[in-house]
Amino acid sequence: MKLTLLSFFLLLSLAGSAQETSSADTGMKRNSVYAELLGNGGVYSINYDRIFQLNNHLKIAPRVGFSTLQNVIIVPVEANLLISGSRTSKNFFEGGLGVTILKPLSGFSGQLLTINGYDYDFKNEAVNTPLIVRAGFRHQKPTGGLMYRTGLLLFTGEDSLLTLGIGIGYTF
Numbered sequence: 001m002k003l004t005l006l007s008f009f010l011l012l013s014l015a016g017s018a019q020e021t022s023s024a025d026t027g028m029k030r031n032s033v034y035a036e037l038l039g040n041g042g043v044y045s046i047n048y049d050r051i052f053q054l055n056n057h058l059k060i061a062p063r064v065g066f067s068t069l070q071n072v073i074i075v076p077v078e079a080n081l082l083i084s085g086s087r088t089s090k091n092f093f094e095g096g097l098g099v100t101i102l103k104p105l106s107g108f109s110g111q112l113l114t115i116n117g118y119d120y121d122f123k124n125e126a127v128n129t130p131l132i133v134r135a136g137f138r139h140q141k142p143t144g145g146l147m148y149r150t151g152l153l154l155f156t157g158e159d160s161l162l163t164l165g166i167g168i169g170y171t172f
Contacts, residue, residue, distance in 0.1 A: 029144030034169020040076030041067035042115035071107035090141045096134040118161040130157035144171045
């Protein structure tokens with residue numbers, strides 16, 4: 001878990017230094033807020049991500065979200081690589097790695113929570129974090145406005161599960 005978070009923040013810092021000159025030149029809108037159904041956050045999540053331009057064809061988009069279900073706080077964290085044909089493209093292949101952090105609150109009565117067919121077994125653990133691999137499509141105009149994404153997600157942990165995530169939101 002610590003290695004995953006360290007890697008995530010290292011990628012974020014590297015992307016930040018490469019990004020400052022390129023997005024100012026193109027006027028690209030980099031921030032997105034969106035709702036995702038059946039994705040990393042389980043049934044639903046509200047998410048924020050920010051795009052960092054790496055080169056003409058590659059962007060990185062770190063993402064964090066929030067959801068709650070049955071007295072459990074759910075926080076999806078993910079780093080996505082966006083691959084396109086050009087700097088001004090609006091369609092991307094989106095591949096990513098992430099974790100979903102689950103924290104039961106005092107009102108949570110069980111040891112098992114099933115979301116989208118994946119069983120989270122808390123036993124005596126306060127936090128449960130399956131690794132998630134994403135491969136999908138993202139539509140996001142460089143000028144901002146409506147954005148949407150869809151992808152296949154592979155949850156790995158004690159069990160494995162393949163599911164679909166669908167998101168829609170706004171880029172600014």
